[in-house]
Amino acid sequence: MxxxxxxxxxxxxxxxxxxxxxxxxxxxxxxxxxxxxxxxxxxxxxxxxxxxxxxxxxxxxxxxxxxxxxxxxxxxxxxxxxxxxxxxxxxxxxxxxxxxxxxxxxxxxxxxxxxxxxxxxxxxxxxxxxxxxxxxxxxxxxxxxxxxxxxxxxxxxxxxxxxxxxxxxxxxxxxxxxxxxxxxxxxxxxxxxxxxxxxxxxxxxxxxxxxxxxxxxxxxxTGVGNCHVYVDADADLAMALQILLNAKTQRPSVCNAAETLLVHAGVAADFLPTALTALRDAGVTVHGDERVRGYDDTVVPATDDDWAAEYLSLDLAAAVVDSLDDAVAHIRRWGSGHTEAIVTGSLAASRRFAATTDSAAVMVNASTRFTDGEQLGFGAEIGISTQKLxxxxxxxxxxxxxxxxxxxxxxxxxx
Amino acid sequence: MxxxxxxxxxxxxxxxxxxxxxxxxxxxxxxxxxxxxxxxxxxxxxxxxxxxxxxxxxxxxxxxxxxxxxxxxxxxxxxxxxxxxxxxxxxxxxxxxxxxxxxxxxxxxxxxxxxxxxxxxxxxxxxxxxxxxxxxxxxxxxxxxxxxxxxxxxxxxxxxxxxxxxxxxxxxxxxxxxxxxxxxxxxxxxxxxxxxxxxxxxxxxxxxxxxxxxxxxxxxxTGVGNCHVYVDADADLAMALQILLNAKTQRPSVCNAAETLLVHAGVAADFLPTALTALRDAGVTVHGDERVRGYDDTVVPATDDDWAAEYLSLDLAAAVVDSLDDAVAHIRRWGSGHTEAIVTGSLAASRRFAATTDSAAVMVNASTRFTDGEQLGFGAEIGISTQKLxxxxxxxxxxxxxxxxxxxxxxxxxx
The missing domain is CATH 3.40.605.10 (Aldehyde Dehydrogenase; Chain A, domain 1)
Incomplete structure (x- = not known):
């Protein structure tokens, strides 16, 4: 050279x-x-x-x-x-x-x-x-x-x-x-x-x-974040809503903002009506699967592009899943390996989610927004690696x- | 796919x-x-x-x-x-x-x-x-x-x-x-x-x-090893010869075998005549710079290809250097970043050599052959990385x- x-x-x-x-x-x-x-x-x-x-x-x-x-x-x-x-x-x-x-x-x-x-x-x-x-x-x-x-x-x-x-x-x-x-x-x-x-x-x-x-x-x-919030069957639903809103709306343009919501079928009827209203009030456009759309007809139909999207905007993909393992399978298929949050009161669920999602960071009962060098106490950050090496x-x-x-x-x- | x-x-x-x-x-x-x-x-x-x-x-x-x-x-x-x-x-x-x-x-x-x-x-x-x-x-x-x-x-x-x-x-x-x-x-x-x-x-x-x-x-x-043995001004010369012979001849076909000898000018006259004879007795062909050739006319003239070579055979490049820093400069220019050995009784020399050679492993008064997962107590080895990531x-x-x-x-x- x-x-x-x-x-x-x-x-x-x-x-x-x-x-x-x-x-x-x-x-x-x-x-x-x-x-x-x-x-x-x-x-x-x-x-x-x-x-x-x-x-x-x-x-x-x-x-x-x-x-x-x-x-x-x-x-x-x-x-x-x-x-x-x-x-x-x-x-x-x-x-x-x-x-x-x-x-x-x-x-x-x-x-x-x-x-x-x-x-x-x-x-x-x-x-x-x-x-x-x-x-x-x-x-x-x-x-x-x-x-x-x-x-x-x-x-x-x-x-x-x-x-x-x-x-x-x-x-x-x-x-x-x-x-x-x-x-x-x-x-x-x-x-x-x-x-x-x-x-x-x-x-x-x-x-x-x-x-x-x-x-x-x-x-x-570094940096591409299609982060998920999974609301488990054993979630405290008020906590789940607080975490979801923070993860999606506190700063939507950054890589650790949430892009997809997954809700366990067992709590979907209790959680989604309130959550969809709160999201709409916060200016969020929800792109939902058929089951999510059943709770609110202003929800836009989701396509595969939505499951894969890093919106970096006030948009959110949302789906109902039948089990924690189905949530993990969705994350492994569509996620970018950045950060996934689970909201649950079950120790077994938190252990299984942390062990199987295969992402750089797993948040248990905390917002995805904490995946950040300053927040984790590093004092400074050169970037967020989404690779494994x-x-x-x-x-x-x-x-x-x-x-x-x-x-x-x-x-x-x-x- | x-x-x-x-x-x-x-x-x-x-x-x-x-x-x-x-x-x-x-x-x-x-x-x-x-x-x-x-x-x-x-x-x-x-x-x-x-x-x-x-x-x-x-x-x-x-x-x-x-x-x-x-x-x-x-x-x-x-x-x-x-x-x-x-x-x-x-x-x-x-x-x-x-x-x-x-x-x-x-x-x-x-x-x-x-x-x-x-x-x-x-x-x-x-x-x-x-x-x-x-x-x-x-x-x-x-x-x-x-x-x-x-x-x-x-x-x-x-x-x-x-x-x-x-x-x-x-x-x-x-x-x-x-x-x-x-x-x-x-x-x-x-x-x-x-x-x-x-x-x-x-x-x-x-x-x-x-x-x-x-x-x-x-x-x-993994694995490319152009490893150096540097004999410092403060070396125990008997130890240096033992380490050199082991590093070069104990198993010449592997990546942690020595390929280049660097000798401080202050001990060249004491070390090289004995060392060159011992190497010849062990079947090693030495490719030397002008100063090395001055001690033994059976030494083959070295070219830049020799300084860069991973011989994996009973060949050895050899040069006389005027200082530890010159030895390090040679290693940084021609080495592959695998393993370098220094033979010295000087703590300051060992510290400076370890801090400046920029290789995966530095041996102080030990053979280059110890860069090996089993030898270092890992129990098993998948390979030897010569990259930094x-x-x-x-x-x-x-x-x-x-x-x-x-x-x-x-x-x-x-x-």
Whole structure:
């Protein structure tokens, strides 16, 4: 490779080798310097961001998207606060995951070490730039950031400020680099096997699918959530309604929002009339199977597309099932392996549901919205993995590391 | 997909859902039944194996390869013994990796669960068939085995015996299935994303490269080892020679054998004359840089191909380096990230070497040959990962699992 991406990648590898041996104190000092620099340079960043916002307006971008793109002082303070929060988290590097002494006296220690060079491909929101840079640096990784072209000026300004701050703090500036250009450069990043150790796409289903399919670099698949709420025969129905409404309506646009309701036939007649009314009052359009439609003729008929949908809107698919096992079979067939909730008073039902749904997270008598790094106490989150290799569920700092076995002897050889 | 592989895959997924909830006792009983069945059916297996051996002979296969293919009663007893040993290992499924209660009372538990369907693509040795089936079953996974066509009759006989034993023990027979056919079926297995959860290639560098490049299923890369022995300025030179000879000659055909020797300039004059003589006496051909050749004119000049080579033979590349950091730079440039050994009496040198080489395993004053699941006390090994995602170094039973977060509340919703 002789491209820009390859050059950036080589600089990142050199930076990663340096970062890998830095202490927590050095990395935390750099994170605080990055936070201070963002605040000090807020006017310049906001000016560059205004250019992105203007361009978005000219090209007719929807107002909701423009709002996600826009930076002001409060949002830059928020980014700085995020970096300071990451500085306060424990350093995963050096943690001994397993350690023991073998009968022959060899001392074995499996230790966390940085992954090396992490690539992040993400969509419009420029705050991801600072978040990802902070998490990567804290875990000792160099990061290659490929943001969307709609935020190019904002990202360039933010990465410039961050890299200079890292350098001023005595760490390599190439620890944080922006990959310029568009789709072609993104493809180069996906093909940079041997230079980039892992790629994490953050964004919509289309972005994630294209990265998974085109990448030769190992990918951690994130974020698509077709989450289910199952109301069991033994559910407290008031609790079920509260959880359902929270999971569906508290923030419908995110991956841990509920998309499908499954109700045990034994409680359908007691639960559905109240639930369907409450959902309608909350502005939710329900796409139901025949049995659900029997309780409310404003329910839209559901098709297979509805069972598979990640709506990310005030829509909800709903079906009545004859048993917990039927609910699990529905989830295994149509779900995306993100989060499933069961509402039940039965210990046996909660055990069986947790053991058989095959998802990254199972909520027992709690909202699907808790599948989130901050909510689970990780302090920060790089994304939510819906794949089974390496990391599953919310990914915090330890998920940005790998391990090395260090085996110490005094001349041990194999006989 | 409507192919054979897709049909086998669907049966495997159904079997995996069943296996995931089986107890250790049930799985261990099945493993013992599998072992007993192999011994009881040894004559039939040996008869089918004879057909493979005859075909290999007819096609002019090398005698060493034929030896690896051949089964006799002792080897079948060995396979049975391996299955019984796996039955004796702890069950990784259900292990709580992290667990805590959040300030709001939510109880969080991250638990090991099976991966689901594991595909193994491997070369000639039919004992891998029983090993892989046993490890997959113990960790609650269904396995799709794609052996080489040269061992087709042997593998068919072994898998038939194992699947019937699993079924007789009350577990689903589709937990252990052979993928018939050749290269086309192997490709289908590599493309079975959504059906197969992970693919593990076991074999030579060519096989592994083709699986990594062609697969859309997540792959765990295994086994290529360009391992280094670095003799530090502070080394005990007698210890260094013992470790070097063991690492290079005890079993040169395996991935954890040493392929390159790096000697600190400060001890080169004391170490190399003796070492080069001892290597020659052991039948080793040394490919040296100019400084190494200065000590012995029978040393062959080394090229870049030698620094990159995984010889798997009695060949060794050798160079003199001016510092530990130069040794590390050489390893980072040319190594495969498998195992590097340092021989030193210096604590500082051992710390720096372990922190900077970026390999799956670092041996301090011990032979590279210890990077091995059995040697490290795992009891069994599915392969040695040289990638950074999911598993790095020898993989035992826990590496054949993923995790699920189970979060339990009593009506918790997000505010």
């Amino acid at each position: 002789t491209s820009t991406v390859a050059d950036l990648g080589r600089a990142a590898r050199t930076a990663a080798a340096d970062l890998a041996v830095r202490t927590r104190a050095e990395k935390d000092a750099a994170l605080h310097a990055m936070a201070d620099a963002l605040v000090a340079n807020a006017p310049a960043i906001i000016e560059r961001n205004a250019a992105d916002v203007e361009r978005a307006r000219e090209t007719g971008t929807a107002e909701a998207m423009i709002d996600r793109l826009r930076l002001d002082e409060a949002r830059i303070d928020g980014m700085a606060g995020g970096l300071r929060q990451v500085a306060g988290l424990p350093d995963p590097v050096g943690e001994v995951v397993r350690g023991y002494t073998l009968p022959n006296g060899l001392q074995v220690s499996q230790r966390r070490v940085p992954l090396g060079v992490v690539g992040i491909i993400y969509e419009a929101r420029p705050n991801v730039t600072a978040d990802a840079a902070g998490l990567a640096l804290k875990s000792g990784n160099a990061v290659l950031l490929k943001g969307s072209s709609s935020a190019a000026a904002s990202n360039e300004a933010i990465v410039g400020v961050l890299a200079r701050a890292v350098e001023a703090a005595g760490l390599p500036g190439a620890a944080v680099q922006l990959v310029p250009g568009g789709r072609e450069q993104a493809k180069e990043l996906m093909r940079a096997r041997g230079i980039v150790d892992v790629l994490i796409p953050r964004g919509g289903a289309g972005l994630i699918r294209s990265v998974v399919e085109e990448s030769t670099v190992p990918v951690i698949e 390496h990391a599953r569920g919310p990914m915090g700092l330890p998920e940005l590391t790998t391990t090395t076995y260090v085996v110490t002897g005094d001349g041990h050889v194999r006989g | 409507t192919s054979t592989v897709a049909d086998l895959g669907r049966a495997a997924r159904t079997a995996a859902a069943d296996l995931a909830v089986r107890t250790r006792a049930e799985k261990d009983a099945a493993l013992h039944a599998m072992a007993d069945a192999l011994v009881a059916n040894a004559p039939a297996i040996i008869e089918r194996n004879a057909a493979d051996v005859e075909r290999a002979r007819e096609t002019g296969t090398a005698e060493a390869m034929i030896d690896r293919l051949r089964l006799d009663e002792a080897r079948i007893d060995g396979m049975a013994g391996g299955l019984r040993q796996v039955a004796g290992l702890p069950d990784p499924v259900g292990e709580v990796v992290r667990g805590y209660t959040l300030p709001n009372g939510l109880q969080v538990s991250q638990r090991r669960v099976p991966l689901g369907v594991v595909g193994i693509i491997y070369e000639a040795r039919p004992n891998v068939t029983a090993d892989a089936a046993g490890l997959a079953l113990k960790s609650g996974n269904a396995v799709l085995l794609k052996g080489s066509s040269s061992a087709a009759a042997s593998n068919e006989a072994i898998v038939g015996v194992l699947a019937r034993a699993v079924e007789a023990a009350g577990l689903p027979g589709a937990a252990v299935q052979l993928v018939p056919g050749g290269r086309e079926q192997a490709k289908e297995l590599m493309r079975a994303r959504g059906i197969v959860d992970v693919l593990i290639p076991r074999g030579g560098a060519g096989l592994i490269r083709s699986v990594v490049e062609e697969s859309t299923v997540p792959v765990i890369e 999911h598993a790095r170094g020898p993989m035992g039973l826990p590496e054949l699992t993923t995790t699920t977060y189970v979060v339990t509340g009593d009506g918790h919703v997000r505010g």
